[in-house]
Amino acid sequence: MPDIITRTQRQAAITNLISRGLVTSQSQLKIMLADEGMDVTQPTLSKDLAEIGAIRVRGVGGGLVYTLADDTGIPGATLDKLCMEMLISAEASDNLVVAHTPPGGGQYFAVGLDKASWDGVLGCVAGDDTVIIVTTGIHASNRVVAQLMGFAQNGRIE
Numbered sequence: 001m002p003d004i005i006t007r008t009q010r011q012a013a014i015t016n017l018i019s020r021g022l023v024t025s026q027s028q029l030k031i032m033l034a035d036e037g038m039d040v041t042q043p044t045l046s047k048d049l050a051e052i053g054a055i056r057v058r059g060v061g062g063g064l065v066y067t068l069a070d071d072t073g074i075p076g077a078t079l080d081k082l083c084m085e086m087l088i089s090a091e092a093s094d095n096l097v098v099a100h101t102p103p104g105g106g107q108y109f110a111v112g113l114d115k116a117s118w119d120g121v122l123g124c125v126a127g128d129d130t131v132i133i134v135t136t137g138i139h140a141s142n143r144v145v146a147q148l149m150g151f152a153q154n155g156r157i158e
Helices: 007-020 026-035 042-052 079-086 106-116 138-154
Strands: 054-058 064-068 089-093 096-100 121-126 130-135
Touching (some): 007 026, 026 042, 089 138, 106 130
16 A cells, blocks of 8 residues: 555545445444554544445344445446436437536536446546546447436436
């Protein structure tokens, strides 16, 4: 690990640890991060957990464990809500889709799409109110537009 850890690197490590197993407390998570060379204060850890959407739920044994709030196991489970609330338009152009959101919504929308892990979507580049979605080709772009606009209009894929 580099000497200076960025917030993004730290939050990625936290996300990885939570998604891999049974993180039951902040103190346990702090120790796990220290084992990876990241010394984190408790207030910073609390803020990171809130920013990545980590919540505590009852685990298999009945104890509380951390999970990610949108980690439902169903790709796109929260993307439908994002589309209904934020998607203004989406248009395909070759292997790109240009999606428009209200001002300030681009980053948030792109993260939701990235987390959905849709087939044919290679990644997103977000601005303030515009998201460029890179797909594997024109057919994938057309399918993504149809899915996004279906969510925006009906809350479901048509």
